[in-house]
Amino acid sequence: MRTDLKIIEQWIRPGSHVLDLGCGDGTLLDYLQREKQATGFGLEINPDHITTCMGRGVSVIEQNLDTQGLGNFEDETFDTVLMTQALQAVRRPDMVLDEMLRVGREGIVTFPNFAYWKLRWYLMRRGRMPESETLPYKWYNTPNIHLCTFKDFEALCYRKGYRILTRTVVDGEHQDRWLSRLWPNMLGQIAIYRITREDS
Amino acid sequence: MPDPLPTDSVGIVTPQTLHFDTPITLACNRTLESYDLVIETYGKLNADASNAVLICHALSGHHHAAGYHSEDDRKPGWWDSCIGPGKPIDTNRFFVVSLNNLGGCHGSTGPGSTNPQTGQPYGPDFPVITVRDWVHSQALLADRLGIDCWAAVVGGSLGGMQALQWSLDYPDRLKHAVVIASTPRLSAQNIAFNEVARQAITSDREFHDGRYYEHNTLPRRGLMLARMVGHITYLSDASMGEKFGRELRDQAYKFGYDAEFQVESYLRYQGERFSESFDANTYLLMTRALDYFDPAYEHDNDLAKALLRARCEFLVLSFSTDWRFTPARSEELVNAMIAARRRVSYAEIDAPWGHDAFLIPTPRYTAIFEAYMDRVAREVGA
Numbered sequence: 001m002r003t004d005l006k007i008i009e010q011w012i013r014p015g016s017h018v019l020d021l022g023c024g025d026g027t028l029l030d031y032l033q034r035e036k037q038a039t040g041f042g043l044e045i046n047p048d049h050i051t052t053c054m055g056r057g058v059s060v061i062e063q064n065l066d067t068q069g070l071g072n073f074e075d076e077t078f079d080t081v082l083m084t085q086a087l088q089a090v091r092r093p094d095m096v097l098d099e100m101l102r103v104g105r106e107g108i109v110t111f112p113n114f115a116y117w118k119l120r121w122y123l124m125r126r127g128r129m130p131e132s133e134t135l136p137y138k139w140y141n142t143p144n145i146h147l148c149t150f151k152d153f154e155a156l157c158y159r160k161g162y163r164i165l166t167r168t169v170v171d172g173e174h175q176d177r178w179l180s181r182l183w184p185n186m187l188g189q190i191a192i193y194r195i196t197r198e199d200s
Numbered sequence: 201m202p203d204p205l206p207t208d209s210v211g212i213v214t215p216q217t218l219h220f221d222t223p224i225t226l227a228c229n230r231t232l233e234s235y236d237l238v239i240e241t242y243g244k245l246n247a248d249a250s251n252a253v254l255i256c257h258a259l260s261g262h263h264h265a266a267g268y269h270s271e272d273d274r275k276p277g278w279w280d281s282c283i284g285p286g287k288p289i290d291t292n293r294f295f296v297v298s299l300n301n302l303g304g305c306h307g308s309t310g311p312g313s314t315n316p317q318t319g320q321p322y323g324p325d326f327p328v329i330t331v332r333d334w335v336h337s338q339a340l341l342a343d344r345l346g347i348d349c350w351a352a353v354v355g356g357s358l359g360g361m362q363a364l365q366w367s368l369d370y371p372d373r374l375k376h377a378v379v380i381a382s383t384p385r386l387s388a389q390n391i392a393f394n395e396v397a398r399q400a401i402t403s404d405r406e407f408h409d410g411r412y413y414e415h416n417t418l419p420r421r422g423l424m425l426a427r428m429v430g431h432i433t434y435l436s437d438a439s440m441g442e443k444f445g446r447e448l449r450d451q452a453y454k455f456g457y458d459a460e461f462q463v464e465s466y467l468r469y470q471g472e473r474f475s476e477s478f479d480a481n482t483y484l485l486m487t488r489a490l491d492y493f494d495p496a497y498e499h500d501n502d503l504a505k506a507l508l509r510a511r512c513e514f515l516v517l518s519f520s521t522d523w524r525f526t527p528a529r530s531e532e533l534v535n536a537m538i539a540a541r542r543r544v545s546y547a548e549i550d551a552p553w554g555h556d557a558f559l560i561p562t563p564r565y566t567a568i569f570e571a572y573m574d575r576v577a578r579e580v581g582a
Contacts, residue, residue, distance in 0.1 A: 047564055054545050055571030061534060062547040072535040
């Protein structure tokens with residue numbers, strides 16, 4: 001299993017009711033169902049992923065976050081709402097975060113750090129939009145329309161009144177390295193945040 | 201029947217009639233002292249009877265869902281595209297049961313059957329049957345066949361309503377409910393279309409208040425009109441446009457009111473054929489069963505509350521151009537399931553054929569159906 005999913009798994013209490021936004025082929029939910037007796041749903045729009053989820057017994061709903069939102073879920077329906085590597089691809093990340101913390105008590109979000117030193121160096125040296133293994137697209141065809149840095153994300157959390165419960169910074173292989181802990185916004189490639197509303 | 205027979209066909213099948221002589225009390229508080237159900241089965245029931253799948257039919261459907269009745273049969277059963285060896289409902293793994301519902305006109309006891317009390321056909325005296333009554337009779341059928349728990353109850357349209365009703369009335373007797381192109385209740389527009397169909401039938405002079413059997417006649421015109429209206433709601437504007445467009449039967453307008461457009465002659469042909477083969481009283485009964493279906497009604501109109509009883513897992517599918525039971529109606533059902541914390545998967549399938557799309561295999565529909573049923577089979581050890 002992907003290392004980021006392993007890290008996330010530690011934060012899910014057994015028997016949790018979980019919503020996975022952009023659940024892909026259902027790997028994480030499948031694992032949580034079996035190992036953590038978790039229940040819940042995945043939302044997905046990719047037809048092949050949806051079929052795979054159905055075939056492996058992961059409850060999946062075809063629903064587009066950008067156009068349909070989460071309005072069909074009542075407040076605090078879930079213990080945890082997950083979104084791995086999708087925040088940067090939605091139309092309004094701030095609103096999605098609001099909705100995540102409305103329908104769930106906790107949110108777990110992972111996204112790539114645009115302030116990673118290699119990307120900074122790429123931009124500085126070439127003066128072009130950075131491309132990397134984690135961001136292998138051209139500026140005009142990238143699905144990642146809202147890239148941000150760890151600092152940006154934390155500033156948004158502060159402004160919105162979200163509490164950051166945990167932050168784990170990993171490299172491209174999702175390994176937790178001491179270097180990226182030293183100076184995360186420069187040396188970390190991917191962050192995994194666990195957040196909740198300030199008042200909860 | 202095609203020669204050679206395709207390897208994914210169940211081949212020649214023979215219906216059986218099962219007689220039930222324990223009285224069944226219906227939602228309308230009336231009782232049928234005895235009745236027959238006609239069924240077809242495909243595949244083999246396994247030793248622990250865990251691999252049974254029930255197929256519920258839609259408004260004009262019946263027990264003949266797959267295969268051929270004889271070598272001269274031109275067309276296979278109505279859902280042959282999805283039932284057979286290697287098909288989504290794989291008869292190599294599942295024991296498939298398909299029946300003609302009570303009140304039907306294909307062999308099960310219905311308005312055209314003889315009323316034992318009078319020796320005459322029931323006609324309008326046949327009780328109005330509800331979806332819940334059907335499910336009740338299907339449960340009695342399961343008892344008879346030695347099936348405690350269905351691996352899945354599957355249906356499209358009105359059939360999907362029966363699958364949903366199963367999950368509420370017999371929560372421990374099914375593992376999965378597959379609800380395709382259906383709705384948790386009819387809208388005013390749906391009921392309105394049904395009413396036009398019923399008016400067409402009952403206002404036919406040959407209807408004789410439903411006692412046309414005794415008059416040796418049939419309300420053909422009425423039934424034909426009812427079917428024409430119904431048929432329009434099963435198709436989409438796009439699919440009709442593609443099939444007929446504004447094509448004329450002859451080169452030019454004739455400045456009259458005969459069937460000049462291809463679509464007119466198609467509808468007339470479909471309506472006429474239907475009026476010869478379907479019973480008008482059954483049509484009334486089936487449309488009423490549709491109108492009355494509303495599982496939320498007894499739960500303060502709260503569908504989620506009604507669903508709290510369900511134990512099975514659900515697969516809900518809708519089709520993009522279905523305007524009879526739109527994707528929004530399926531989503532209404534799915535959202536109630538989510539609110540009730542039931543296990544549900546949902547997909548809206550892109551298909552141009554309107555409501556009828558649930559009968560027509562498309563790559564995505566087949567892939568999803570196959571993947572889901574494969575998992576059901578693995579779960580029950582089939």
